[in-house]
Each structure stands twice: as C-alpha cells, then as structure tokens.
Amino acid sequence: MKIAILDNDKYFCDKIKQLIIDNSYVSGFDIDMYESPRIFLENRNKYDILFLEIDLSEIDGIDIVRKLKSNQIIIVVVTNSYDRITEVIGINVAGYIIKNQIDIEFKKIVKEILEYVVINKNIMITTKNDIYCYEPAEILLIEYIDRHLYVYKKNGYDDLGYISIKDVIKTLPIQFVLVNKNQIINIDKIAFMVGMNIKLKYSDMIVEVSRRKRREVFELMIRAINRI
Template sequence: MLNIAVCDDEAVTLDYLTREIGALFRSHGLECIVEPFQHGTLLRKKIMTTHSYDVLFLDIDMPDVNGIDLGRHLREQQNDSLIVFISNREEYVYQSLKVKPFRFVRKSRFDAEIGQVVQDIVHELSREKPHDIVLTINKTFVSLDPFKIIYVECTNKTLSIVMENEKLEITYKLADLEEMLKGYGFIRIHKGYLVNYRYIFSIERGEVVLDIGERLPVSKYRISEVKEKFRRLAL
C-alpha cells in the first residue's frame, strides 16, 4: 500500500490532481491512499507528528508554506520521501533542485507529463523494494514473484499457486497469503480463489475468464465488489 500526499492551495486543482494521480498508480496495479492537502502547514504538521508518505506531490507557489520550503524542511529531518513538484512557475526549477526532487511537472503540461512520472516512480520504488514475497513452510523459505502468480486456489487447506510456467502446492492459509499479496493487484473472487487482475480477460455471469482460457467461479455475494475492484485496477 502506497501512501501519497498531494498539496495545492487551489481546491479545484487539488481535487483533479488527487483523482488523476491515484488512478495512474492504480493502473499499475498498486493499491494506494492519496491524501489531499490545501495548506502546506497542515501537511507539514501531519508528517512531523503522525504520518509518513512514500511520495509527495507539491505545488511550489502556495501562500502559507511554499513547496520548496516544505521540501527543505523534510530533507533537514532526514525524510527520504520522493518529492514531485507541480508548478506553473518554471523559473523555480533550479531552486527546487536544492531539496533533491524526484521530478518537476509543469502544470500546463500535467496531463502529458504525469503518466511518465508515475511510471518512473513505480520503477524507482520497485528497485528499492523487491517484489518477491517469502513464505515460511516447515522451516523452509519459499520465494515467489507476485506478478507471475495467475491465481491461487484453496482446497482442504492446500493452496495451489498457479504461475506462468509452474504450479506449486503448499499447506498454507489463504487469508495469510492474501494479506501478503495486498498491493499487488489480487482480487478475492470466491472464498477459495485469489486472482491476479492482470490475467483476467473478462468477468461474466458467475465466472472469471482468464487469459489462459480457464474459468473460475465468482461468489454471487462478491460479484459487484469483484467488478468494481477490477474496473479500478484496470483503469
């Protein structure tokens, strides 16, 4: 789960930035919480007292605390969050380099530039945080790449983990594995199935059809939730 903050003093702009940034991260299969802040002082207070963020999207030209001053304060506190400045004031580019921002996005070119910036952030975070999850089974460690898992089926306490080139059967709790896979784009379609949304071809009445041709059952109690989560992840 990524924690992201967006700060801009214009309410309409802030709402738009928050929605677009959240949708782009989710399109990469990443679950995230995107918090909007209309005042830099409120964001600074939250960071200093209770919260940390993986990524900060900051407007530079704000009346209370400008984005560069806020970034400088964070760096002085040894905060290593990725900072992206979003501003119409291109003359601030060189001044902003003092706080080591990850990127600078022009507001006038936001729609054209933000997609690549988010893609670069995802790549950067993946370098810092290896994808593999590690399961401990009978004192043995099993390392798995979540992105290569197509789906997981649970039968009588045995999990069948179906991957691109192999199938692994282990004794493990589905709920525990589901917790480990949070943020990697998996959907619980049934009490006995977890599916990687990237391999879903379509959702039909009572079934999920996978790219590999298999059909998996969808619980009638989960169908609306499954469709909504798939829609959000696949945006």
C-alpha cells in the same frame, strides 16, 4: 497507498487533495496534508507519493527532494514558476505541475502516477510466522483451499499456511480480482477466456469464474489489454 501533500498554502493543499479524489482511477488511498516541512520529514517513511511545493518558507523544496533521494517515494513538484523546474531534473522527481495550470495538467499526471504505483507496488502478505513479498507480475493465481492459502507463480507455488483470502484481497493491486469465493487471478496473466472458464498463461490451470463476477472480469481484461 499513502499520499502526502506539502505546501505552505492551505488553499492549495485542499485543492490538490480534492483534485486527487476527483481524478483518481483507483481507490483505497489515504491523503495527509502538511504545511510544515519539518513535520512532514518526521513522517516521510509513511508515504508512496508526495505532491511538493518547491517554494516553501521553512525549508527549500529542492532540499527536501534531496533528503528523500534514498526513499522510495514518487515526488510530483508543484510550483508557480517554470524557472525552478530545471533544478529538480535528475533528482528523483516523477513530474511537475505549474500552479496556474493545475486544473488542466493535474488529471493526466495523477492518473498516470496513481495507476503506476498501484500496479507496480510490491505485494506483502503477512502470516502468523512470516512475511512474504512478491512482485505483482510474478503471481498468476492465489487460491484458498483446505484452510491454506497458495500463491501460484510461473515456476511453482508457495503454501502460506492459514490466512483468510478476504484479508489478502484488500492488499492487492488493481489487476487482481476475486473470480470466485476461493480464487484470485492476475488479470494480466489471462491467456484466454471461454464462457465461464479462464486459462492462465504459463500454467495448465483452468479457473472458473462465478456468474456474478463474469462481467467484472471481462471489463478488467479489456482495461488490461488497453494498458498493455
């Protein structure tokens, strides 16, 4: 996941970056800071989330929001004034933060947005010959067997051919967990767990959890229940 911060004030760029790091409930993201709107716009397609100061000197922040309307980027407006927030209502803005209240408001905003992006971002698995794209909710299980990777869904499965399961696990959202050396499950698709065995929804498959993974899987199940 890629995050951009655009603010003429380097102090606030640094502050927002540190707040993201301190308050994040997920890992594996990169943060880039920009003081120049033009340089950011040249690189805008790289990012999933933008923290944007509206009152920029070079280009007005509202104009940047409009330029990004066709991009699939989540924008959080950062401003000194409530007056300008009404200008961005209805044009692709996920939330706002008032600068003099940033320490109070930031934790809730960043938790909700980062978790939303990580959980809902489409999964792309690249093989030698193809690129496979999945919505996280459609995957029940990913299994590596006989040197092939299989993606199991509610209505069947895909054989992706040879690809390392270690390479795939790095790209998956937080609700996917490696439960043994050959199988990755979607925590949200667990029907129930008895002992070391997991029954998945929409399937007759039983997945065995390794002993060292049992506690991690159980804790993730509890988090999933709370999230739902």
